[in-house]
Amino acid sequence: MPELWIKFKDENGEEKRVAVDKEQFMVGRHSESDLCIPNGKLSREHLRIERFADIFVVSDTGSSNGTELNDEPLAQPAAIKNGDRANLGGGLDIEFELVSDDPDASASNENANSEADNEDANTTSAGTVAMPAAEESAGFPMTYLLLAALLGLFLVVFSIGAIYFFSSGTSTEEANNNPYRTGYPNDDPSPEKTATTSSPSSSPSGTTTTTGNTTAQPSPSNLGENAKVEQSAAAFLRKIAQHDSTAFLTSEQSKKVNDKIKQISSSPALADNINSARKNSSQLKSLAAAKGLPVQLLATAALTKLGSSRGDVLQTAQSMSEILSKLQTQIGSELFDDSLMMIAAYDQGEKGDFQKLRNMLQDLATKFPESSRAIRSIWFLQKNGKITDAEFDFALRFIAIGTITQNPKDFGVNTEPLAL
Numbered sequence: 001m002p003e004l005w006i007k008f009k010d011e012n013g014e015e016k017r018v019a020v021d022k023e024q025f026m027v028g029r030h031s032e033s034d035l036c037i038p039n040g041k042l043s044r045e046h047l048r049i050e051r052f053a054d055i056f057v058v059s060d061t062g063s064s065n066g067t068e069l070n071d072e073p074l075a076q077p078a079a080i081k082n083g084d085r086a087n088l089g090g091g092l093d094i095e096f097e098l099v100s101d102d103p104d105a106s107a108s109n110e111n112a113n114s115e116a117d118n119e120d121a122n123t124t125s126a127g128t129v130a131m132p133a134a135e136e137s138a139g140f141p142m143t144y145l146l147l148a149a150l151l152g153l154f155l156v157v158f159s160i161g162a163i164y165f166f167s168s169g170t171s172t173e174e175a176n177n178n179p180y181r182t183g184y185p186n187d188d189p190s191p192e193k194t195a196t197t198s199s200p201s202s203s204p205s206g207t208t209t210t211t212g213n214t215t216a217q218p219s220p221s222n223l224g225e226n227a228k229v230e231q232s233a234a235a236f237l238r239k240i241a242q243h244d245s246t247a248f249l250t251s252e253q254s255k256k257v258n259d260k261i262k263q264i265s266s267s268p269a270l271a272d273n274i275n276s277a278r279k280n281s282s283q284l285k286s287l288a289a290a291k292g293l294p295v296q297l298l299a300t301a302a303l304t305k306l307g308s309s310r311g312d313v314l315q316t317a318q319s320m321s322e323i324l325s326k327l328q329t330q331i332g333s334e335l336f337d338d339s340l341m342m343i344a345a346y347d348q349g350e351k352g353d354f355q356k357l358r359n360m361l362q363d364l365a366t367k368f369p370e371s372s373r374a375i376r377s378i379w380f381l382q383k384n385g386k387i388t389d390a391e392f393d394f395a396l397r398f399i400a401i402g403t404i405t406q407n408p409k410d411f412g413v414n415t416e417p418l419a420l
């Protein structure tokens with residue numbers, strides 16, 4: 001039986017080779033995918049590979065950014081050939097390697113295909129299966145028996161592909177035209193998909209509040225709790241990073257944030273503090289610019305510091321800005337994970353230790369096999385006991401409050417979005 005391998009480069013540029021070892025093999029950014037690629041341009045379930053005897057068939061599952069096979073849009077299921085290349089949503093390039101366990105058979109097939117090409121017959125393209133030429137020495141009945149068997153196999157594959165295409169075509173088209181697919185909020189947070197534009201402010205009855213070039217969009221009513229958290233959290237995380245337009249939370253992380261939201265959203269002080277931040281938005285922007293900080297990060301840090309107590313958000317932000325600026329110098333805020341680590345280390349900064357977390361990250365990079373990107377996250381640090389529970393909780397509350405500020409009424413907080 002032939003084997004199929006996927007070759008690609010990970011986020012560090014290292015060559016990887018993964019075997020397709022299941023009858024149905026899923027590639028996507030969801031943690032439960034058979035091949036998980038944490039890239040925001042990929043859908044949670046982006047590409048499906050199915051095995052039918054000796055044939056592997058690849059299909060796009062209705063991803064928002066689409067898939068190309070050999071530089072052509074993958075509009076319907078296609079049979080994979082050795083050396084085929086696929087691009088998943090602009091976020092992942094892969095090459096398929098089809099390995100036969102019978103070298104002689106592989107050589108025979110290659111020769112047969114070469115002869116067929118020279119005779120302009122049995123042309124192979126993505127989505128078709130080439131039939132090897134029968135050996136001239138074979139007897140008449142055997143030749144036709146072989147051709148009949150191959151034709152039958154081809155018809156089976158074609159029928160399965162046709163059934164799959166016609167049964168999923170409508171839902172795929174609807175999914176691509178609907179940015180709020182239930183269960184897959186903001187599924188592809190790529191810059192092309194998530195750029196915001198200015199529009200006039202509308203009434204609170206339903207809709208869009210705009211300040212400057214930032215647009216806060218309400219969540220559709222049919223989204224579940226975790227879906228709303230994923231959508232609003234992704235929007236917030238992109239605003240607190242200098243250069244990370246593909247930020248998102250996994251389903252497991254979203255559940256933790258949702259639990260924290262339920263704990264803090266009932267506080268009557270939260271809506272008042274968000275209103276305070278909105279009232280002082282111009283001063284917060286000036287302060288953040290002076291310290292080189294993302295304004296949404298600074299404002300949300302102040303809201304988190306105030307917690308369940310009513311207070312002056314601008315004054316609190318002023319007291320925090322110098323410490324956050326120094327932490328940013330040591331840790332950075334290029335990516336959203338960096339920003340979250342900076343918030344987790346705020347207590348260390350208050351004590352004057354601005355390099356503790358940075359030095360620990362450098363040490364971890366030499367001791368753990370994970371990539372530096374995986375290590376540089378509050379989730380990894382908390383799981384491995386490298387930050388205290390209090391530090392992790394402060395960062396978790398920061399994400400929860402930032403998520404609420406995107407669409408407060410989705411989470412039971414009676415105020416308008418904090419658009420800075």
